[in-house]
Amino acid sequence: MFDSRKIVVATMHHKEQVLLPLFEKEWNMLGICTTDLNTDLFGTFTGEIERQHNPIETARQKCLKAMDLTNVDLAIASEGSFGPHPTLFFVPADEEWLVLIDQKNGFEWIHRELSTETNYNSKIISEESELLDFAKQSLFPSHALILKGESSNMTFKGICDSKELIDKFKLILQKEGRVQVETDMRAMYNPTRMNVIQMAGQKLIQKLKSYCPSCTHPGFGVSRAVAGLPCEICGFPTASTLKYIESCSRCSFENEIPQPHGKSFESAMYCDLCNP
Numbered sequence: 001m002f003d004s005r006k007i008v009v010a011t012m013h014h015k016e017q018v019l020l021p022l023f024e025k026e027w028n029m030l031g032i033c034t035t036d037l038n039t040d041l042f043g044t045f046t047g048e049i050e051r052q053h054n055p056i057e058t059a060r061q062k063c064l065k066a067m068d069l070t071n072v073d074l075a076i077a078s079e080g081s082f083g084p085h086p087t088l089f090f091v092p093a094d095e096e097w098l099v100l101i102d103q104k105n106g107f108e109w110i111h112r113e114l115s116t117e118t119n120y121n122s123k124i125i126s127e128e129s130e131l132l133d134f135a136k137q138s139l140f141p142s143h144a145l146i147l148k149g150e151s152s153n154m155t156f157k158g159i160c161d162s163k164e165l166i167d168k169f170k171l172i173l174q175k176e177g178r179v180q181v182e183t184d185m186r187a188m189y190n191p192t193r194m195n196v197i198q199m200a201g202q203k204l205i206q207k208l209k210s211y212c213p214s215c216t217h218p219g220f221g222v223s224r225a226v227a228g229l230p231c232e233i234c235g236f237p238t239a240s241t242l243k244y245i246e247s248c249s250r251c252s253f254e255n256e257i258p259q260p261h262g263k264s265f266e267s268a269m270y271c272d273l274c275n276p
């Protein structure tokens with residue numbers, strides 16, 4: 001289904017660097033980049049343009065636009081969201097959605113990667129020492145930073161030079177008295193995020209290489225997790241994963257994987273009844 005086809009990556013943040021080699025190696029595909037696709041129109045992390053759709057739909061729209069611009073009938077895009085991890089408290093997480101659309105055959109595959117490997121952070125500061133601490137914690141200068149004023153429209157993105165960082169900090173501080181510093185989450189400015197996208201690409205390919213036991217359609221894999229692992233003391237269902245469901249995107253065949261983490265009971269620490 002994929003051998004030697006052309007594939008376009010819908011990105012202007014150089015995600016092709018990590019995604020294309022995977023597909024070129026696996027199926028001898030020819031990777032194409034788009035030079036005139038402005039993915040910022042679908043939303044930016046810094047809020048100048050709000051994302052209008054959920055991440056899956058946003059990635060889908062990027063794929064469609066890239067296929068339109070290049071006349072290629074196979075496209076991949078990723079869309080990331082950053083924030084607190086949904087189940088681990090106070091741990092920041094990077095959630096990446098990869099969408100692959102095959103227009104020739106009329107199929108779509110989606111992979112979600114949730115990783116705690118991220119430097120995602122932001123802070124309002126007024127001291128240079130706070131800036132330097134934040135920079136160190138955020139893996140600067142290999143990872144870029146963003147400086148913003150709160151009231152004015154002063155925003156400096158993609159800073160990866162110490163002198164520029166301090167100059168821009170002083171400039172905003174002088175005007176506003178406080179500065180918002182943020183990690184730049186755009187892929188080419190954030191090697192940690194780039195690694196997560198690469199990992200997501202590898203897992204998507206693994207999924208594409210497994211076939212539905214019922215209809216042999218590629219891309220058979222875990223599509224959702226079902227919560228409800230019982231508490232070890234009272235047996236009440238907890239929020240922890242009870243089972244994974246593998247499903248086919250073409251036919252309705254499903255397969256259950258019970259106790260995916262090898263546990264039949266959850267610690268009472270996570271039980272809403274025993275430890276409210």
Ligand SMILES: [Zn+2]
Nearest residue numbers: 231234271274
């Ligand atoms: Zn309990």
Ligand SMILES: [Zn+2]
Nearest residue numbers: 212215248251
């Ligand atoms: Zn099937």
